[in-house]
């Protein structure tokens with residue numbers, strides 16, 4: 204680290220303290236005695252995503268954020284909820300210490316978190332990520348949610364069917380079926 208004033212290549216550390224995720228050092232130039240500050244931060248090792256076709260791609264936070272944002276579009280989620288979800292996943296991935304992670308693992312992590320956040324966003328994300336081939340696959344995913352909603356609904360969860368109880372929906376479908 205060269206002195207920003209005279210460009211001399213050596214300095215001594217006169218003060219050092221930990222800040223959030225790094226170290227702040229106060230330095231003094233050994234040539235002109237000017238004082239300046241440097242910050243040291245840990246650079247996370249790069250993380251690669253193994254795609255379905257086995258190609259490797261560097262983990263791209265912006266891309267993942269874009270996909271999840273799209274699934275959450277126009278959903279009444281608290282500000283910053285999507286960013287927090289991505290932050291948590293990113294931290295978990297780096298904490299795992301692995302240098303390569305299959306894209307399916309990341310997709311499953313997103314699904315697990317969306318399921319606790321918003322069912323509609325979950326279904327939207329799942330339909331893209333799981334590539335629902337037809338309406339039956341989509342219906343199966345919704346049915347699974349309705350079953351799990353009956354047994355356990357997270358306190359933060361928005362209702363899947365805001366104006367109807369599952370019972371009423373079934374009743375109406377039955378009625379419709381009788382119409383020739």
Ligand SMILES: [Zn+2]
Pocket residue numbers: 206207208209210211232233234235236237
């Ligand atoms: Zn200097």
